[in-house]
Amino acid sequence: MSDARERILARLRLVPGAAPPAGTVPPAAPEATIPPTERVAQFRACLEAVRAQVHVAPVADPAPLLRRLVAERGIRRLLYGADGPLAPVLRAAFAGVDGTVLVPYDASIESWKEDLFYGIDAAVTSSLGGIAETGSVILWPDAAEPRLMSLVPPIHFVVVAAGQIHATLDEAMRVQRWAERMPTNALLISGPSKSADIEQTIAYGVHGPKELVVIVTA
Amino acid sequence: MASRSDFGRRVELALGSTAKRANIARAMYGLQHKRLAAFPDRAALESLRDAGEAIKRRALARLPELLEQLEASCRRNGIEVHWAETVEDANRIVLTILRGQGARSLIKGKSMVSEEMELNRALEHEGIEALESDLGEFIIQLAGEGPSHIIAPAVHKSRHEVSALFGRMFPDLPRREDIEGLCATAREILRRKFFAADAGLSGANFLVAETGTIVLVENEGNGRLCTTAPGVHIAVTGIEKLVERMADIPPLLKLLTRSATGQPITTYVNFISGPRKTAEKDGPREVHLVLLDNGRSRMYEDPELRDSLRCIRCGACMNHCPVYVRLGGHAYGTVYPGPIGTVLEPQRTGLDRLGELTEASTLCGACGEVCPVRIPLPKLINRLRFDAVRTDGGPTSGSGRRRTGREALIWQVWARVHRSPRVYRLWLALATRLRRLAPRRIAGWSDARELPRPAARSLHALARERGFCDE
Amino acid sequence: MSAPTLPTRPQAVLYFGTCLVDLLFPEAGLAGMELIRRAGVRVIYPADQSCCGQPAYNSGYRDEARAVAARQLAALDGDLPVVVPSGSCAGMLRHHYPELFAGYPLEAEALALSRRVFELTEFLVDVLALRPEDLGPPLKVAVHTSCSTHRELGAADRIGQLLDGLPAIEIVQPRHSAECCGFGGTFAVKQPAISAAMVADKCDALLESGADVVVSQDCGCLMNIGGALARRGAGPRCLHIAEFLLERTGGQPL
Numbered sequence: 001m002s003d004a005r006e007r008i009l010a011r012l013r014l015v016p017g018a019a020p021p022a023g024t025v026p027p028a029a030p031e032a033t034i035p036p037t038e039r040v041a042q043f044r045a046c047l048e049a050v051r052a053q054v055h056v057a058p059v060a061d062p063a064p065l066l067r068r069l070v071a072e073r074g075i076r077r078l079l080y081g082a083d084g085p086l087a088p089v090l091r092a093a094f095a096g097v098d099g100t101v102l103v104p105y106d107a108s109i110e111s112w113k114e115d116l117f118y119g120i121d122a123a124v125t126s127s128l129g130g131i132a133e134t135g136s137v138i139l140w141p142d143a144a145e146p147r148l149m150s151l152v153p154p155i156h157f158v159v160v161a162a163g164q165i166h167a168t169l170d171e172a173m174r175v176q177r178w179a180e181r182m183p184t185n186a187l188l189i190s191g192p193s194k195s196a197d198i199e200q201t202i203a204y205g206v207h208g209p210k211e212l213v214v215i216v217t218a
Numbered sequence: 219m220a221s222r223s224d225f226g227r228r229v230e231l232a233l234g235s236t237a238k239r240a241n242i243a244r245a246m247y248g249l250q251h252k253r254l255a256a257f258p259d260r261a262a263l264e265s266l267r268d269a270g271e272a273i274k275r276r277a278l279a280r281l282p283e284l285l286e287q288l289e290a291s292c293r294r295n296g297i298e299v300h301w302a303e304t305v306e307d308a309n310r311i312v313l314t315i316l317r318g319q320g321a322r323s324l325i326k327g328k329s330m331v332s333e334e335m336e337l338n339r340a341l342e343h344e345g346i347e348a349l350e351s352d353l354g355e356f357i358i359q360l361a362g363e364g365p366s367h368i369i370a371p372a373v374h375k376s377r378h379e380v381s382a383l384f385g386r387m388f389p390d391l392p393r394r395e396d397i398e399g400l401c402a403t404a405r406e407i408l409r410r411k412f413f414a415a416d417a418g419l420s421g422a423n424f425l426v427a428e429t430g431t432i433v434l435v436e437n438e439g440n441g442r443l444c445t446t447a448p449g450v451h452i453a454v455t456g457i458e459k460l461v462e463r464m465a466d467i468p469p470l471l472k473l474l475t476r477s478a479t480g481q482p483i484t485t486y487v488n489f490i491s492g493p494r495k496t497a498e499k500d501g502p503r504e505v506h507l508v509l510l511d512n513g514r515s516r517m518y519e520d521p522e523l524r525d526s527l528r529c530i531r532c533g534a535c536m537n538h539c540p541v542y543v544r545l546g547g548h549a550y551g552t553v554y555p556g557p558i559g560t561v562l563e564p565q566r567t568g569l570d571r572l573g574e575l576t577e578a579s580t581l582c583g584a585c586g587e588v589c590p591v592r593i594p595l596p597k598l599i600n601r602l603r604f605d606a607v608r609t610d611g612g613p614t615s616g617s618g619r620r621r622t623g624r625e626a627l628i629w630q631v632w633a634r635v636h637r638s639p640r641v642y643r644l645w646l647a648l649a650t651r652l653r654r655l656a657p658r659r660i661a662g663w664s665d666a667r668e669l670p671r672p673a674a675r676s677l678h679a680l681a682r683e684r685g686f687c688d689e
Numbered sequence: 690m691s692a693p694t695l696p697t698r699p700q701a702v703l704y705f706g707t708c709l710v711d712l713l714f715p716e717a718g719l720a721g722m723e724l725i726r727r728a729g730v731r732v733i734y735p736a737d738q739s740c741c742g743q744p745a746y747n748s749g750y751r752d753e754a755r756a757v758a759a760r761q762l763a764a765l766d767g768d769l770p771v772v773v774p775s776g777s778c779a780g781m782l783r784h785h786y787p788e789l790f791a792g793y794p795l796e797a798e799a800l801a802l803s804r805r806v807f808e809l810t811e812f813l814v815d816v817l818a819l820r821p822e823d824l825g826p827p828l829k830v831a832v833h834t835s836c837s838t839h840r841e842l843g844a845a846d847r848i849g850q851l852l853d854g855l856p857a858i859e860i861v862q863p864r865h866s867a868e869c870c871g872f873g874g875t876f877a878v879k880q881p882a883i884s885a886a887m888v889a890d891k892c893d894a895l896l897e898s899g900a901d902v903v904v905s906q907d908c909g910c911l912m913n914i915g916g917a918l919a920r921r922g923a924g925p926r927c928l929h930i931a932e933f934l935l936e937r938t939g940g941q942p943l
Contacts, residue, residue: 002301004301004302004303004307004511005301007303008285008301008303008457008509008511008515009282009285009286011511011515011516011518011519012281012282012285012515012518013282014519015518015519015521046482050485105499106499107499108499108500109447109499109500113413114413117409117412117413133482134482134483135482135483136483136487142498143495143497143498143499146498146499146500146501147442147446147500147501148446148447148500151439151442151443151446152443168468169467169468169471170465170468170469173464173465173467173468174465178429178464179428179429179463179464179465182295182429182430182431182464182489182491183491184490184491184492184493184494184495184498184501185446185488185489185490185491185501186489186491187442187486187487187488187489188483188486188487189485189486190483190484190485190486190487191485192485193437193438193439193485193486194437194438194485195353195354195401195437195438196370196437196479197352197353197354197357197370197371197372198353198357198372198375198377198380198397198400198401199241199245199376199377199397200244200245200248200249200370200373201377201397203397203398203400203401204398204401205401205402205405206353206401206404206405206437206438206439206440207351207405207408207409207412207438207439207440207443208438208439208442208443208485208486209439226882229880229882229883230882233882233883233886247865540868540869540871540887541883541887544883544886544887544890545883577876577879577880578880578883579873579876580836580869580871580872580873580874580876580884580887581747581836581873582836582840582868582869582873583836583837583839583840583841584836584840584867584868584869586840587840597788600746600747600749603747603748603749604749604751605749606749607748607749607750608749608751620749625748625750626750629745629748629750629753630753632744632745632753632757633745633750633753633754633756633757635739636708636739636740636742636757636760637739637756637757637759637760638760639736639737639738639739639760639764642739642740643736646711646712649712650712660878661878661881662877662878662879662881662884663877663878663881663916665881665885666881666884666885666888666889666916666917666920667888667913667916667917667919667920668915668916668917668919668920669916670713670714670912670916671713672712672713673712673713673714673715673716675715676711676712676715677706677710677711677715677718677719677734678706678711678734678736680715680718680719681704681706681718681719681722681734682734682736684719684722686704686722686726686732686733686734687733687734687736688733688734688735688736
């Protein structure tokens with residue numbers, strides 16, 4: 001196949017003519033200016049417009065809120081990252097809660113795929129922040145909080161720090177230095193799964209989670 | 219492939235399908251409104267389009283260099299890069315990867331390039347099941363049809379048709395008539411497939427050379443499932459999907475989702491930069507990127523036609539095309555329909571086979587007006603009309619092959635009359651004086667309209683009479 | 690590419706009637722000339738003009754189009770503004786002549802011409818600032834803007850501006866007003882089924898709008914729509930904006 005590579009590149013190189021100099025910056029697209037004080041509100045409004053749920057947690061302790069949200073939905077098996085940043089809070093929150101069991105994602109998917117697909121009611125993850133302009137949560141899944149957590153279970157709880165909500169994706173990429181350190185998988189999640197493929201009418205929970213519950217902490 | 223009469227017959231069929239036309243028109247007018255609502259500030263929109271055009275122009279200007287950079291970045295990340303000149307090459311590559319895995323099934327996210335490849339047919343021929351997971355693609359796969367729109371493949375179907383289809387294909391499942399119920403049915407069926415699939419396939423909305431990243435947008439979550447659950451992920455895409463830097467993504471993403479469906483962003487935007495790392499617990503163990511040429515490098519050679527490679531596959535052009543609105547995608551008989559299809563497909567397959575598509579346009583300009591990266595679609599359609607009849611051997615495949623003696627003669631006579639002021643005025647005098655002999659019917663025109671007769675006096679004559687002439 | 694700007698009102702203009710108007714709708718062409726003359730500007734109709742060449746250009750026969758276009762360059766030579774009672778032909782002269790002649794002799798002349806071309810309503814509004822006095826009865830008017838006027842010239846709003854000053858006129862908005870009527874020059878003959886479907890929808894929308902009159906900058910569109918309405922035996926009158934204005938302001942019907 002390197003033959004194909006050489007031939008394709010050779011054909012592309014045949015073309016004479018001036019290319020814009022390397023590193024020419026395109027005209028700046030207008031940036032949304034969302035003052036920091038309005039970011040949470042904008043973030044929330046966009047998410048709620050697409051049927052995501054947003055709760056602002058009291059500063060001191062998100063545990064009661066989490067317990068309530070989980071109990072309201074009758075969640076019995078809640079997936080979490082045992083080595084993730086939320087682990088201590090979660091373990092404390094659900095210690096001694098009868099109806100809900102915390103299930104750690106602590107083995108490779110191959111060993112417990114059936115359980116993940118058919119036996120987990122919800123998952124809870126941390127995040128790398130959010131984007132106000134589009135109501136997006138930034139997720140960088142890793143070994144502690146793997147990718148399928150935010151995808152397979154029908155309900156996804158995600159914790160977003162208010163101070164990490166950026167105005168735009170462009171700002172988030174710059175501040176968080178994406179280009180220098182892309183993970184295996186980086187994600188923007190902007191609502192529960194949906195489709196309008198039938199009669200252009202929106203239906204939710206098509207393949208990904210049917211519910212996205214965002215908990216914003218100060 | 220389409221011959222002249224084939225296209226004409228498909229047009230007739232499409233125009234006669236009242237229900238389908240209604241479905242498509244409702245959807246397209248809806249998408250037009252949504253796009254308009256997504257871009258409330260005209261000046262900001264134009265500025266954004268400028269940025270999108272500049273980013274894609276710059277990337278295309280440096281395409282060979284950036285492709286090499288992409289390959290190096292991907293390799294560093296552990297993504298294996300393959301190059302395919304033709305769709306046969308691409309299918310062969312995919313088959314080799316799948317056989318190497320012992321894979322018997324492939325679950326697919328939405329990929330128009332895989333339609334170019336006719337991948338499903340190639341795999342089924344080798345005993346490998348190719349399953350569509352995007353809801354619209356899933357529906358039409360069950361129906362044995364091709365997509366009629368690049369973003370909304372089942373736009374021509376009503377819910378009742380979908381319900382009947384599911385009822386036929388899955389008689390054991392409870393029959394639902396409502397849209398939410400139909401989606402729930404699809405979710406249940408496809409969940410089992412995601413679970414069991416040996417390999418997953420996706421396209422790519424953008425490729426970032428700087429970081430070796432595949433960017434995918436979607437609303438359903440099936441794309442993520444295809445690229446995360448199975449042990450192997452294969453991404454197939456065209457070589458022109460490249461951008462230089464990660465910072466190029468935000469403006470293009472904005473343009474893409476708003477132009478396509480009026481959404482500020484899709485539910486998921488997926489940045490894939492490599493296979494599962496050692497400590498990670500899920501994700502594919504292998505990621506392959508297949509870069510397909512299939513005529514793109516040839517389009518690249520012509521500086522005017524190269525503009526068509528800027529396309530980010532948003533579908534806005536076809537959403538706004540008055541011809542597409544009335545025909546739907548199937549009438550075109552091509553992978554890509556609508557205005558962008560009219561520009562790309564004859565270049566790829568030859569003007570001799572698909573040149574008639576360039577006639578199916580009034581050059582109204584609605585497409586060019588909404589293209590997020592300012593592809594001058596009407597200009598390119600006109601350029602292909604020229605290529606189709608030119609005598610000097612143009613660069614496009616099939617150049618000159620649509621020229622007929624009859625039409626060439628018509629234009630030669632027309633030119634003879636109109637380039638000589640005296641012959642033209644003579645023609646006017648005759649046509650006006652002998653107006654009663656003018657034809658009462660002209661084929662095509664008179665099927666739908668009355669035909670005006672020449673005036674009694676031409677404007678030339680009247681102007682002279684009223685003193686408006688040259689000094 | 691938007692309309693040229695003129696530092697002062699010209700003493701005279703060249704008038705490019707267009708071949709369609711010349712043979713089939715001369716009264717529309719004359720109305721435009723009359724409106725300009727009444728505003729105190731001399732109108733010169735070069736006798737050597739014929740056709741802008743667009744029909745051949747849009748069919749891919751560029752050599753033939755260029756040969757005819759070259760003659761128009763000669764006929765329209767000079768410094769005077771050129772006024773065209775057709776958005777489609779004005780678009781050809783302003784946008785496509787530079788393309789057609791790129792790399793050919795007369796390229797400079799084509800560019801020079803393109804910089805002084807006005808579609809009629811652009812000229813009436815932007816240069817003459819015409820404020821017609823309305824002497825007509827109350828009327829519902831629908832505006833059909835040709836695609837060229839809309840998208841090539843960006844001049845779709847000029848008819849509206851002219852009509853705004855006529856108090857007895859009510860402007861009605863048909864459904865999908867900016868959608869193509871299906872004329873497209875040779876398209877109506879080369880793809881008649883699609884064209885018929887488009888003009889049928891356009892006629893339905895116009896009939897539903899309750900308009901008494903449809904006005905447009907382009908006689909091609911009017912011929913298409915008017916011809917289809919005539920076949921139905923019903924619907925609003927179709928008039929070129931120049932004829933309509935002349936009528937409304939008490940000019941003699943031609």
